[in-house]
Amino acid sequence: MVDQGYQVIARRWRPKQFDELVGQDHVTRALGNAIEMGRIGHAYLFVGPRGTGKTTSARLFAKALNWEDGPSLRTAEDSEIGKAIMEGRCLDVIEIDAASNNGVEQVRELRDECQYAPAQCRFKIYVIDEVHMLSQAAFNALLKTLEEPPSHVKFIFATTESRKVLPTITSRCQRFEFRPIGPEQITEKLSEICRSEDIEAEPEALGSIARLANGGMRDAQSILDQMISFCGKKVTQTDVLDVYGLASPEQIDALGKGIAAADHGLLLGVSGELAKDGLDLHRALVDLQELARDCLVESIRAGGKGDGLGVSLSVEAHARILDALRSGEELVQRGLSDKVNFEVTLFRAAEAGRSRAIDGLIQEIGSLANAAGAKKKIAETKVPPEPELEQVSIPAESSEPELESPQDEESDSEPTIEEAPQESPDLALEEPTGESAPAELEKTFQTDDVPSVEEEQEELQRKVEALSASTRKILQDDYQATFLGVEKIDEDKLI
Structure with a gap:
């Protein structure tokens, strides 16, 4: 005979105390401290996924505020008011389903009723489930009452989609996030x-x-x-x-190894078995993502390499595989042919594991190019060994001055003689410095031993022509020297 009083496990095992609530310790602690310190707000917003304890926490909080010896987080099991609240038959704890009472008229009735004092409890508490289903007009009608409610009224809102709740409502509430349970x-x-x-x-x-x-x-x-x-x-x-219709752990592991090894035959075989048995391919893809994520974490902990998928892969390869699987999730879930989309996603993940990131290739190519350019530059700028210069004898009686032309500051067409390097002392021209330079030049040219201008020009020209090609190159590259004909020198410039 069928037991008409049977209750499902979810109802029979609903928490009756806050310490029985699983995975929401942060909510329990905050509400408990508020009760102990007497800092009880007038409006609370419980936000989180389905089945995480939002409505149950609202009932437990209402029971903690209203039981005979309260307020207290821990209540007696034999409390009559507590039993009535948990069973939903307390007159002063009103649970409202916003999905079916979402109009402005229902909110106006609530606003009128909350003015009356509670019948048997300390507070009149309104628990509005799925509050995001209220219309905008209903939200607006609730604003004033929510901001300044009577002292005996408390509001507890519960929702799975907080983004749909108006910011003007959220700002008037204390918000508690209910997390998914591990x-x-x-x-x-x-x-x-x-x-x-x-x-x-x-x-x-x-x-x-x-x-x-x-x-x-x-x-x-x-x-x-x-x-x-x-x-x-x-x-x-x-x-x-x-x-x-779930894939077995062995099948998920085989898919992971097939992706790591880029074994397309293995991937086709396992995916064909899943489709033949009518298994949930989307769920198989989710399980495969969890496997790839675990292998990624393992490779990070191992210092950059991991073989959780049967093949040693880098962290970057694991990350690309996981990204390819995540990219194909929506395609498998909403596509017209889930089998084809599932296989395409597996192939893309396999290729992603073998390929290399474009940015990494660009960086590597750039570093190789820079290294090659540096080597080439070093080879081009390497100074050859110093050549031996031909010794040119100068008559002892010659007292020709060693002159250096000033730098050309007027135009490119005017000739210059720049300073010769120290390697060829015979060609070095000493530049007169200071205020006595003109006097020294004049004294030098007044001597009877000075050779003629033609002889001096011929002598200098021979010395210049005697330089080797390598020496000329060093002087030109390192000292920017320019070799000109001696006959082009302007004597006025020298003085």
Whole structure:
């Protein structure tokens, strides 16, 4: 005979105290401190994914504020008001579904009712679930009451989509973020439920259920309830995979190794098996992403290399594989042919693992080009060995002055004689300096031993022509010397 009073696991195992709430310690601590310090706000906004405890926390908070010996975070199990609140039959704790009461008329009725004092409790508490479903007119009608409510009124809003709540509403509330619950915490809670319900469940099966729940405790409890109905007193991993069309860990591991090794035949074979068995390809892709992510973390911890996929790959290769899998997720989920899109995504991931990043190639090519250019520059600028200069004898009686023409500052057409290097002292021209330079030149040219201008020009021209080609190149490159005919020198310039 069917038991008409049966309640599902999610309802029977709903937390009755804040310390039974899983994965939301930050919320429990904040609300507990607010109660102990007497800093209870008039409006709270609970935000988070489905099945993370928002509505349950709202009921627990209402019970903590209204029970007979409160306010207190810990309440007595036999409290009549507490039982009424948790069962939804308390007159002063009003739960409203905003999805079906989203009009401005319902909000106006609420605004009128909140003026009356509570019937049996300390506070009149309004719990509005899925508050983002209210219309903009309803939000606007609620603003004034929400900003300055009566002292006996408290508002608790719960929503899964906070971005749809008007900023004017959010700014008037204390916001609490409910986080997705980790698979380990969900698995531990499911194990506790199975022990209490006298159900034998494989740890792998509970782990698969926790991953299917996507961070929601209520989802995990509902899946467990369904698996107990399917399996009876023993829940196995195989049964979970069959009921929900999941790929086995061995198949996911084979896909990961096929991507790392770029084995297209293996990828086609495994994906064909998944499609033939009617398994959820999108879920298989999500599981494959988790495997790639774990291998990426392992390679980072190993110092840049990891072989979690059967092939030693760098961190960059793991990251490119994971990025390719993530890029194809929407295509597999919403495409017309999920099998074809799934295979294309696998092939792209395999090619991404073998390819190299374009920016890395550009950087490497640039560094090689810079190194080659530096070597070439060093080879071109290398100074050859100093050549031996031909000694040119000068008559002893010659007292010709060693002159240096001033730099050409007027035009390019005027000739200059620049300073010769120290390697050829015979050609060095000493430049007269100071105020006595003209006098010294005049004294020098007044001597009777000075040769004629033609002889002096011929002598200098012979010395210049005697220089080797390598010496000329050094003087031109390193000292910017310019060799001109001696007959082009302007004597006025010299003085």
